[in-house]
Amino acid sequence: MSGHAPKGRRKGGHEEEHENHERWLVSYADMITVLMALFIVLFAISQVDQQKYVELKQSLAAGFGDASQSVAVLDGNPDVLDAVSALTEQEASGSSDLVSADEGLGQQGTNVIDPQPQPTTDAEEALVAAARAEAGHLEEIRDEIRTQLQSQGLDAFVKFRIDERGLVMGLIANDVFFAPARAELTPTAHQVLDAAAPTLVGLQEQIAIEGHANVLPAGSRYATNWELSADRATQVLRHLVERDGMPGRRISAIGYGDARPIAQGLDDASLAANRRVDLVVLSGAPETVRELLTSVSDG
Known part of the structure; x- marks a missing residue:
């Protein structure tokens, strides 16, 4: 009896696709990026500068080519604008009671209340x-x-x-x-x-x-x-x-x-x-x- 050689793999056959078990890292990285951007925005809005606010509004108006829309976006929250106005008025009046978020943290260690004199024993x-x-x-x-x-x-x-x-x-x-x-x-x-x-x-x-x-x-x-x-x-x-x-x-x-x-x-x-x-x-x-x-x- 003459033996038959084993059949080889079919020419042009594809290997089984390897499953990527680390695809979640991409989503995780995207989430970290979004969180970092969120914190940057929160930090930025904690220190409101009226002049920079106006410049930003004008820049957005010029960039979008429609001043009315950009102004509407920035003026959409009256509470925020009221806070900005109050901040500007206090800065103009020379008030030193209002400080930014990070300045307040720095003053916690310096503005220490003097201890009351101890009573005589x-x-x-x-x-x-x-x-x-x-x-x-x-x-x-x-x-x-x-x-x-x-x-x-x-x-x-x-x-x-x-x-x-x-x-x-x-x-x-x-x-x-x-x-x-x-x-x-x-x-x-x-x-x-x-x-x-x-x-x-x-x-x-x-x-x-x-x-x-x-x-x-x-x-x-x-x-x-x-x-x-x-x-x-x-x-x-x-x-x-x-x-x-x-x-x-x-x-x-x-x-x-x-x-x-x-x-x-x-x-x-x-x-x-x-x-x-x-x-x-x-x-x-x-x-x-x-x-x-x-x-x-x-x-």
Whole structure:
């Protein structure tokens, strides 16, 4: 038997058409394009410009060749035109209350309403009350010493002030208390200390004596102004302890040299002002109270 060759495909036959399963992408892309165009239009109409609106209307009229139709299309919604007119009137009147959509978003972070002042707490009120009470106590001490000085005509030689340390009694009066480059107390200095001593001795607070010098050389007797200022403070301390009965445990002396001047310059008045001793009644109040003393005292 002779075999027959298998029949081949028919010449000119077509293969089965391949089905396109991704045709939906075309429709999806078209939808995305339409949405993008919609958002662009929405963004554009959120910022209405009257001049550009008129130009657009005239351009459409010229493009369509029929001004009446183009105007009808643009004028078809009276509400929109009313809004445009209102916008134009507010812009012309200089109103700043109306902003565009994106400007409004930007101003949300900048136009922040100032917070209302917080009410004073009980703790703060108690702190201020304590500071006022301490300041009143120091003022009583000052007034008592001032009265004693006035009775002897010595009040002009002493300057008082209240700061975060307590009551400062400044012994400043040209050469009344100390001669240049000297630490010996003058007779007037003895009288001032004796007048203030009864009040100072009767206190419970610690007393700090702070010596100062001006910028001139200390002279041959002292190596530097540190030694000179410390000696001045020590002389005041010794007078109060040895002659006026101040307990030694309640008083101390320190020298600051010329590091803390109260007057600048090399004139006679400035040099004399810095040649001084400060007698400080140290406040025993807590630091948070002492920080308020300057603001609540009468000086």
